[in-house]
Amino acid sequence: MSIAERVRARTPLRRWVGLGAATVVWFVLYALNGRFWTWLVHDVVGLDLTSRLGSGVLFFVSDSAKILLLLIGIIFIVTVLRSFMSVERTRAMLGGKREGLGNVMAAGLGVITPFCSCSAVPAFIGFVAAGVPLGVTLSFLIASPLVNEVAIALLFGMFGIGPTALYIGAGLVIAVVAGFTLGRLKLERWVEPFVFETRLGGQVVDSTASLTWDDRIQMGVEEVGNILRRIWPYLLVGIGLGAVIHGWAPADFFVRYAGRGNPFAVLIAVGIGIPLYSNAAGVMPLVQVLHDKGLPMGTLLAFMMAVVALSLPEMILLRRVLKPPLIATFVAVTGLGIVAVGYLFNAVIPS
Amino acid sequence: MIIKILGSGCANCVNLERVTREAAGELGLDAQFEKVTDYGAIAGYGVMRTPGLVVDEQLVLSGRVPTTAQVRDILAPLAS
Structure with missing residues (x-):
């Protein structure tokens, strides 16, 4: 069974409630991101955030998480909007x-x-x-x-x-x-x-003409997965290099x-x-x-x-x-x- | 029934072939599968976004990987 069939919302109500919940979770995670990693790196792991290592590590983890959240949100929205073109x-x-x-x-x-x-x-x-x-x-x-x-x-x-x-x-x-x-x-x-x-x-088949909302949301979810799978190595190398430059x-x-x-x-x-x-x-x-x-x-x-x-x-x-x-x-x-x-x-x- | 998978070997084409084979299997179709990788031929079917699915020389889908159920819905009326 494909992802589409597994997470497909069966009713309009469930679909919009699901989307709404996902939106709220996204905003909460995004708002708490910086504080969470500062707490983890400083209070739990005990690194000094003014040191090179500490600031480099904090930059790496909090930036990775922030970028990941942004990508998930924007790729989803853009894919759903683009499914009308x-x-x-x-x-x-x-x-x-x-x-x-x-x-x-x-x-x-x-x-x-x-x-x-x-x-x-x-x-x-x-x-x-x-x-x-x-x-x-x-x-x-x-x-x-x-x-x-x-x-x-x-x-x-x-x-x-x-x-x-x-x-x-x-x-x-x-x-x-x-x-x-x-x-x-x-x-x-x-x-x-x-x-x-x-x-x-x-004849020309318009690839997106006959899609339902469920299809479009589904495409959004799948596209997030596809793009993240494709770009994560570049992302990690980029952030890693960034952290090194940042700290050293x-x-x-x-x-x-x-x-x-x-x-x-x-x-x-x-x-x-x-x-x-x-x-x-x-x-x-x-x-x-x-x-x-x-x-x-x-x-x-x-x-x-x-x-x-x-x-x-x-x-x-x-x-x-x-x-x-x-x-x-x-x-x-x-x-x-x-x-x-x-x-x-x-x-x-x-x- | 001759089913052609249009695409130059990207992951989407492999996935499309997989779901199409599943759908054809579920319907019990006697289908022959062919891969079309030549760009001129792909564009000739009117496909501008791979992968594409062609059944008996008719383009039925392009630009995305459908679910097995969706392919089944496409293939079922063409089977007779």
Whole structure:
């Protein structure tokens, strides 16, 4: 029996009572998180919280628990909301749209459409073969991983609404501008020819149209499990590294090399971030610690965007449909957009 | 009945094949299973989010892993 059949609520009443109870439990746990771990590490284990070891350990455990709670809450809500959208509907909305407006819509839809980059290739073929312009399709493919629920959950939990809104806005602008630029460059000759020759057969099944509330809630629960199973190693490594830097790195180490004094800091951060394969969950704990150590927000957000938007495995996947010159151009244009945003943020956000 | 599982070998495709085999077994269907991993072919069926389920060349489901009961409901009317 699948999870769906085991925890499925049988009546509407039970479903809403269950959801309500889960919400209350979530808020209580979130409110008590910091106090609980301080009590455990300090009063029970007896570590000195002003020592390196004590503060490092406390950071590690309380941050892990806090991030876990945020992820569970936001992934669930986002999955349920997204179950009202589908890639099929997105394509239908983008079909026949010209560049410009099409890029803006594609970036927005990239954020709210349920989509995983593992489906980037069939989605790419489906969009392009259905006549959605190349640049518009790329706007969608850039926005989807860049502005994702994990990044939003973590940014919001750690830095509040301001930096989160900036991040979402910047991500959308990058996706629109990069997609539009790539469309203008007329790169169709570097798309594998079979993409244009693919005939879309059969009727289109809207994957989310006929779902009930139970189905949607169920998908939310399962998606939380799926994503957590996928990202926990990155998360632990990220928090672990964060804890080490938090407790042991000399206070001015990072500021000296990557702070405002170094005009190349954003460029270097993006250069390091592009090939790195991690996700927002692995990067965010580092971002938080480095921010505490005095690095400017623009450099850090640019680093995170480079990590989540562009990665080696995704490029290898896209190689099935795109020829190397187009992949290189794609990375270069998107990377430049991220660098520009990094410098812009550093210029406008006072540290 | 020919049942095709569309997907490039991700965990979802394996799960979809498992529940579909269970459902076909419960219905006592004489079904032949095939895997479609070629992206061009997958997109050709109209699938943009793997995994996809095709029964006798008709796409019946895509984008998620259903429960065994849901697949049973899909397969039952197609069995005759």
